Amino acid sequence: MNENFDYSVVESILHEHQCSDKAIIAILQDVQEHYHYLPMELFPYMAKKLKVSEARIYSVATFYENFSLEPKGKYVIKVCDGTACHVRKSIPILDRLRAELGLSEKKKTTDDLLFTVETVSCLGACGLAPVMTVNDKVHPAMTPEKASALIKQLIEEEKNNASE
C-alpha cells in the first residue's frame, strides 16, 4: 500500500456506501468525481475494505466507459457523435479540435494536461445538434470554426491567469 497516499477521501466515500460491494459502481463514481480519474493506488485499499478481490474492482473500472484510469485535462471536451449530431456534421468538429490540439483517437489528453477531447454517444440534446460540452457545459449548434475559437479563448484565459 502506498504510504504517501491520502486515504481519508476514499474512506469517507466507502463509509457513505456502507462498504457494500454492491455499491462498487457508485463508489468508483464518487472517487472519480473527487480525483477526476481513478487512481489505481486506491484499489488495494478499497478491495480490502469491500472484502472483494482487486481484480473485481479493476474489472468494473475497466468495463464502464465513464471510468478513466488516467488523469484527464483541466478542460474535458466531449463532442457528441450521436445519430442526430452525426448527421448534422459533428465529425468535422472533432477532426478540427484534434488537429489543432495535436490529439488523435488514441491520444486524448494534451501533454500539458489542459485539454482532453473525447466523443460521447449521445448527450440527449439532439434538438441542439451538433453539440459539444466543455466540463459539462453544453455548447449547442457547433461548427469547426466555433469550436476552434472556443479553445483559443480558453488557452488565452489560461495564459492571462498564469501571468496574473
Place this chain on the structure above:
Amino acid sequence: MFEMSGEEIVDEVKKSGIRGRGGAGFPTGIKWDTVRKTESDKKYVVCNGDEGDPGAFMDRSIMEGAPHRVLEGMIIAGIACGADEGYIYVRAEYPLAVTRLKNAIRQAEGLGMLGDNILGSGFSFRIHINRGAGAFVCGEETALINSIEGQRGFPRVRPPLTVIKGLFGKPTVPNNVETYANIPNIINNGGEWYAGIGTPNSPGTKAFALTGNINNTGLIEVPMGTTLREIIFDIGGGMKNGGQFKAVQIGGPSGACLTKEHLDLPLDFDNLKKVGAMVGSGGLVVVDEHTCMVEFARFFMHFTQNESCGKCVPCREGTKRMLQILERIVAGEGRDGDIELLLELADTICNTALCGLGKTAPNPVISTIKNFRSEYEAHIYDKKCPAGACSKLKTISIDPSLCKGCSKCARQCPVNAISGKIKEPFSIDLSKCIRCGSCVSACPFKAIKEG
C-alpha cells in the same frame, strides 16, 4: 390505490394491452402476472432508465419532467407483484434526471407515499437510484441487473427469465421508464380506456424523439398507428433547408431505415416488425439526400461494435468484421462480394448472439442494403459516393481560373495542406488534406470545389 388486489391490477394492465415501451413490445401484463405468481420471499421492481440509443431522449424528459409518475407506476407494480423494493437505473449522462428523481423520492417519502407502511396500508416500498457508468449494453435488462449488483454489465444467459430469477436471484419486474409512466393512467381510467387509443394490437400512445434534417426537432407523443408522413411533414414541419426526404432511421442502432415507400405505414409494433424495423428506443432520425446510407450503416456498426461487451463471440467478432467491411467500402476499397458477405455475417449474428444488442446489431446494415443497395454498389464498383458525403471518396481542388491567391484558405487549413504564392493560384496537397471543408467555406471567390 389499495382497493384493488394484485390480481385485479394485473388484470387491468392486461386489459389495457400495453406493451413494453423499451422497444421490443412485450406485453407488460404478462410480465407482471408471471412475477406475481412466482413464489418468493423477496421480489424487485426495476425501472430501466438507461436510455442509451443515440438520438432518443424521451425517457430523459419523462424522468426530468414527471418523475412522480414513474415512481407511482413502480409502486403500483410493487403492489401488483408483491415486491417491496425498486431500483431506477439512470444513464450517467442524465444528471438532471437523477436530481429530479431523488427530489421526487424525498417528497414521496415525506408524504408517506413511499417507505414503510404506506398510508397505513401495511404495504411498504422503497426506491433506490443507480447511476449508470457509460455502457450501452446496460440497457439490456440482464446486463442492467448485473450492473445494479455492482458487477461488469454483462448480459446473462436466459433462461432463467428475469421475471423468475432476476435481481439478486429474485423475481424481478423489468420495465422501461415510459411504461411505468403509463401505468397510473391505466389504473385511474381503466384498461379499456387505454385500449381505445392507438391500434388494436399496439394500444396507447408512444413518445418519439424526432431529430435530424427536419424543421421541428424535439419530442412528440402520438397515438400508435400514426403514419410517418404525418410525423415528418405535419408535426416535423418538413425537411430542413428544402432538402429531399431520403429515409428515416427508427429504433437507433437496433433499428432500421424506412424510405419513401413506408411513409404511409401506420407505426406500431407489428407493422414495423413486418418491414424489418422495430420501435426500439423510439428515436426517429430523418435524413436527406446529403446523407450517405453506407456511411450511416457504418456509423451504427461502429457504435454497436464499440459497445459490444465482448461476452459472446458472434457479437464481439462478428460486428468487428462487419465494421471492417463497411469501413473499407466507405474508404473506396470495397470488393466484389462484400455485400453478400455482410448479409451472411448479419444472418449469423442475428441468430446466434446472446442478447438483444447483438441480435439486432446488423439491422441497420440489412435495411440499408435492402433499400439502398445501389449506393453500396456505387461505393464498391464505381468508387463513388452518390450522396457526396464520404470524405475518402471526395476530392477537393482549387480552380486556378477562379483563385486570386489571397491565401485565406491556407490560413484556415488546420493541417497546412494548402500552399502557394500570394496572387498566384494556390494548390492543395491531397496527401495532407483531411477533407474537413474549412477551405471551401473560407474561400471568398468560390474557387474551391468538393466532389
